[in-house]
Structures are given as structure tokens and as C-alpha cells.
Amino acid sequence: MRIGEVARGAGVSVRALRYYEEQGLLVAERMPSGHRRYPKSAVERVRFIQLLYAAGLNSRTILQILPFLDTLVATPRMTQRLRDERDRLRTQIDDLTTVCDRLDELIGLAVRAESAPAECAAREEGKPADP
Amino acid sequence: MRIGEVARGAGVSVRALRYYEEQGLLVAERMPSGHRRYPKSAVERVRFIQLLYAAGLNSRTILQILPFLDTLVATPRMTQRLRDERDRLRTQIDDLTTVCDRLDELIGLAVRAESAPAECAAREEGKPADP
DNA sequence: CTAGAACCTGACGTTGGCGTGAGGTTCAAG
DNA sequence: CTTGAACCTCACGCCAACGTCAGGTTCTAG
Structure with missing residues (x-):
């Protein structure tokens, strides 16, 4: 998926997604052109990130929690x-x-x-x- | 009460109290010297303000709610x-x-x-x- | 009387999660 | 081929609730 699709899908701004990447919360592959490409699961992940933000966690804390979601270790x-x-x-x-x-x-x-x-x-x- | 006493009593900084005054949340009389003087009830008021802040309300909203506390109208x-x-x-x-x-x-x-x-x-x- | 604690008024700094251009490249449609 | 949407990277702006420093006055204890 492209960044705009993910943004619309998760109900956040494109800027927010780039910010999440900056914080290490959301990695993206790149196309040869430099455009970001996301797996479909990114939408759910972003929704979860938003949920944690809403709960008052900051980027650093979320960053410590998210890897576990991926690995379950x-x-x-x-x-x-x-x-x-x-x-x-x-x-x-x-x-x-x-x-x-x-x-x-x-x-x-x-x-x-x-x-x-x-x-x-x-x-x-x-x-x-x-x- | 003097500002330091209120601050210690309510568990906030002196700076915070001056900020509340700036926002119109907490009025104080002045002594001839210019020092602020608070009624004892100020401590409870500040605690309530803190509670509302903690609940995610901002100064403007709190300002709209507080007058009611005083007047009950x-x-x-x-x-x-x-x-x-x-x-x-x-x-x-x-x-x-x-x-x-x-x-x-x-x-x-x-x-x-x-x-x-x-x-x-x-x-x-x-x-x-x-x- | 004097030291030091407490107070005063500005005014600038900080933090987080983005918003908002500027200036340029890439993609999809006609 | 061109045009307009979507994308890119800086990089500065913003807001709220204070923190903090500067430079000066006032109060209190010995």
C-alpha cells in the first residue's frame, strides 16, 4: 500500500505516518522511486499506535512495546x-x-x-x- | 496563606500557581508589598484544578467550569x-x-x-x- | 543589622505530536 | 506529452503547561 492509502485507512495524516517512521514505530519498504510501500497490516498497526497514544503513552514507550507485538517474544x-x-x-x-x-x-x-x-x-x- | 504554603499544600510548584493566576483560574489578593495572599480554600481549589488537568481538560475549559464552583449558579x-x-x-x-x-x-x-x-x-x- | 529564605516580574526554553509550507520528483490518465 | 494528483525531503511553526534563569525586593531569625 502507498502512504496515502494507509493514512486514509487508519484515519491519520500522511505527516503522522512519516513521523511514526521517524520515531521507529512504523517501518516501510521503499520503491525504486523512493516512495514508501507498506504491507496491509500497517493499517491495523497504526490504529494500535493511535490507541496507545490516546492512552497517554509516548513514542518512546510505544517503541518499547511494539517489537513484542511482532515477535511475541x-x-x-x-x-x-x-x-x-x-x-x-x-x-x-x-x-x-x-x-x-x-x-x-x-x-x-x-x-x-x-x-x-x-x-x-x-x-x-x-x-x-x-x- | 502565602504562595509557597499553598504550593506545598497542594503539591504543585509556585510557578504553576502563578500560571493559574495568569489563566484566571486562581485569583489572589495582594499585600502592600505585592506578595500574593490566598484563602485556605485555595489549596482545595488547586487540587481540583490539578484533577481536571489530569483528566485532560485545558485551562480554557476549566475556566468555564470553575466559576460555577464558586457561585453554584x-x-x-x-x-x-x-x-x-x-x-x-x-x-x-x-x-x-x-x-x-x-x-x-x-x-x-x-x-x-x-x-x-x-x-x-x-x-x-x-x-x-x-x- | 545582616544573612538568607521567600517573594516579585519579565522573558526565554522545553517537550511531543504533529501542521504547514517550500521546492522538487514521480505516477496515472487522457 | 502534459497535467495534476500523490509523493519526497528538509525545516520551521505551534500549543499548552509549566521549568528556569536573571535581576531585583521583602520578610524573618538571630
């Missing part, structure tokens, strides 16, 4: 890395859940507050308050 | 903002959970892989493989 250091990241993720999920709950509380309060003085809503709409 | 636009952020958070939590599960899968595979060929571990230790 892990050194103790590597599995420890995986465990560390998983634990970090769990902690983060707990934190986010806490924030989510607090936002829910606030929303509960907010609804009551806005239903009380009708002026607020009216003011927000740019209308005068019920003459 | 919300415009429809504000509650919608809260709801949007909560929903975004839920989605993100789901994503992170997905990643977490995938990492767990990988860890399961990794353990088996490293227990099989003892060479890998040995190689990682920098020793030759059991001659």
Missing part, C-alpha cells in the same frame, strides 16, 4: 514495562472515574440551580426575563 | 459544557479500559513467551545462553 524488562504501563493506566482510569463522578455531582447541582431563577436561562438566551 | 450553556466534558471523559475511560485489557492480553502472552526459551532471559542479562 518478550524479555523480562519488556513484560515489566507492559505491567508498569497497565498499572499506570489503571490508576489513571480510577482518577478519571473520580473526576467523572465529581462532574456528575456538579451537573446535579447545576440543573437545580438553573431551574430555580428563570432569569438566568432567559439572560443566557439574550431575551428579557418574562415581562 | 449555572447557565444552560455551562451545564451543557459540564455534560459534554463528562461524556468525553466516559468515552475516554472506555478507550483506556480497552487499551488496559489489550495490555493484559499481551502480558499474558509475554509471560508464556519468556518462560519458554530460557535464552531470551539470559540474552537480556548479557550472559551467553547455557553452553
